[in-house]
Amino acid sequence: MGRRSLAIAAVVNDLSGNCLVRSYPILKVLERAHRIEVIGIAGREGVFAPFRDELTYRPFVPGRARVSQAKALVDVAAAIDADVVYAFKPVLASYGMALLSRLRRRRPIVLDIEDWDNEAFERLSGPGKVGHAVRHLAGPNGFYDWIVDSLHGLADAKTVASSFLRARYGGVKLPHGADATVFDPERYDRAEAREALGLAGRRVILFAGTVRAHKGVLELLDAMRAVDRPDLVLAIVGTRTPELDALLARGEARVRFLGPQPHARMPAVWLAADLVVLSQKDTPFARAQIPGKVFEAMAMARPIIATAVSDLPEILEGCGWLVPPDDAGALAEAIERACADPAAAAELGERARARFLARYCWDVMEGILDGVFAPYI
Numbered sequence: 606m607g608r609r610s611l612a613i614a615a616v617v618n619d620l621s622g623n624c625l626v627r628s629y630p631i632l633k634v635l636e637r638a639h640r641i642e643v644i645g646i647a648g649r650e651g652v653f654a655p656f657r658d659e660l661t662y663r664p665f666v667p668g669r670a671r672v673s674q675a676k677a678l679v680d681v682a683a684a685i686d687a688d689v690v691y692a693f694k695p696v697l698a699s700y701g702m703a704l705l706s707r708l709r710r711r712r713p714i715v716l717d718i719e720d721w722d723n724e725a726f727e728r729l730s731g732p733g734k735v736g737h738a739v740r741h742l743a744g745p746n747g748f749y750d751w752i753v754d755s756l757h758g759l760a761d762a763k764t765v766a767s768s769f770l771r772a773r774y775g776g777v778k779l780p781h782g783a784d785a786t787v788f789d790p791e792r793y794d795r796a797e798a799r800e801a802l803g804l805a806g807r808r809v810i811l812f813a814g815t816v817r818a819h820k821g822v823l824e825l826l827d828a829m830r831a832v833d834r835p836d837l838v839l840a841i842v843g844t845r846t847p848e849l850d851a852l853l854a855r856g857e858a859r860v861r862f863l864g865p866q867p868h869a870r871m872p873a874v875w876l877a878a879d880l881v882v883l884s885q886k887d888t889p890f891a892r893a894q895i896p897g898k899v900f901e902a903m904a905m906a907r908p909i910i911a912t913a914v915s916d917l918p919e920i921l922e923g924c925g926w927l928v929p930p931d932d933a934g935a936l937a938e939a940i941e942r943a944c945a946d947p948a949a950a951a952e953l954g955e956r957a958r959a960r961f962l963a964r965y966c967w968d969v970m971e972g973i974l975d976g977v978f979a980p981y982i
Contacts, residue, residue, distance in 0.1 A: 609982045610639050614687035617645040618698035620664050623815050623844065625653045626897050627719045627766065627781040628693050629868070632660055634970045635691075635978075644684050646677055646698050655868040682706045689981045690714045692760075695774075696722055700760070701753040713981050716760035718770050719781070721893035723747060723754045728889075762977050767916050769893045779973050781897045782965035788872050788904035790958070798873040802863060808834060808944060811878035811907075813842040813871070813898045816849035819891040821884030821912065821930070823852065828884075828936035829859060834944055842866050842874055875905035880943050880950065883911040887930035891915060903961035908950035910939045920965075924956035 613635060617628050620643070632641050647664035651657065663684060667677035678698060685706035692703040695718055703714045726747035729737060738748035757763070763776025771778050799805045810829070816822050822841075829837055840861045841849065853862055866874055875881070881902040885891045891914050899920060902909055911917045912930040921927060926943065928935040943950045963969075 608638070611689055611978065611981060612640045612687040613642075613978075614685045614690050615641055615643045616681065616685060616690060616692045616699045616703050617643055618694050618696050620645045620647040620652045620662060621650055622653060624693065624719075625656045626814075627717070629656045629659060630781045630783060630897075630967065630970065631717065631764075631779065631974070632691075633784070634967050634974055636660070637971060639978075642687070644681055646681065655865055655871075659868065678702060679705075683709075685712075686710060687712065689978065691717065693717045694719065694722055695754040695757050696750040697753050700757075701749070704753070704756065704759060713761040714759070715762045715764065715977060716757060716776075717764045717779070718757070718774050718776070719766040719894070721770065721773070721890055723751050724889050724893070726751050762980075764973075764977060766895045767893055768919075769915060773893075777973060777977055779977075780895070780900060780965045780970065782900040782961065782967060782970055783904045785904060785962055785966040785968070787869075788875070788901055790872075790876055790906045793873045793876050795876050798877040802840070802874065802877050804838070804840060804861065804877055806836070808837045808880075809878045810837065810839050810880045810882050810940070811842070811875065811902075812839060812882065813874065813901075814896060815843050816841065816846050816852065818848060819886045819888045819894075820896075821886045822848075824886070824931065824933050825882055825884040825936065826852075826857060826859070827933040828940060831933065831937035832941050832944065834941075837940075837944070840878065842871075871901060872905060875902055875907055878902075878907055879947075880940065881907045881909045882936070882940070883909065883917065884936060885912045885914040885917070885930060887912070887914055895920075900961060900965045903957040903965065906951075906954040906958040908943055908954045909957060910936065910943065912936075920960075921957070924953055924960045926953070 615632050643660050644663045647666050652662050665677045665680050667674040682702040682705040690703045690712050692700040700716055757774055764779040765771045765776045838859050838861050842863045844865050883896050909925040911921055913927045914930050918927055926939045928939050
């Protein structure tokens, strides 16, 4: 006799944003056995384009007025009707609405935590917190999210992205890996992928994700300047951010901005790269975070250089190059080493795929999620 299929309401705080990068693989794995509806606030641009066609969504689009924004949140809470609620991020628009919905329907809540979202607010002094709350009392702000975060113990179960978050919040560590059958380098033509992206004849370092200060992209460019290889370029895949706009405004000749790509195209994009560099800076926020793209890069057997921040040393042990954070010299040496010995780089890439299959693919995630949701079946 098969196990019971659950109706799971996944509550995401911003359906138009890149927070779906973590939600997507988790929910696709759960979709193997359960019925998933994704509920949340969305902007007028709709669901985040790379994942727009991947799941069943129920978006609520608020107007600009404060009353309309508050009503949209209440509508989210009212729409939650399932056997289990899976709230992504301990913030007002997701976990807060899950808790509100529990006043009407006594359903178990599983809380997923992928970042230390309230780190900036927590760094404020007591008077600073009060001042921030008073200034922004009428709208969503860090104070409300901080209050919701403090209620994390009310969740029936928790999944977390990193060891840092597990130590802070408890719960089960859950990687947001990739589908090994889709992210398989044998399925794609590397030369064709490079040609399609305009990267033929170049030695390509790929950054895929959201350019933010803690991602260390400027430090990566500093390291690239120290490497005497004129054909070396940095290809960036992702949405525009103020940090990315500032970088592009500098007119860096080595930067190729490829824009956001549909998720279905990402395996070929990864395969087009010669090297993936994750140059995370050593900040409190970065220590809590796992750059989810590391798992897709591993799945596609890409050689990876990463700074020793968060769980990256554990993830890439024996299958990637690790360098100290905020050390452009060490990063440049690692890039030069990878370029000078492509055979060694390729071997590390193959080891990375083997590690991915053993620890981070969807089949492994399914086993972890089965344990989390077993009490509710």
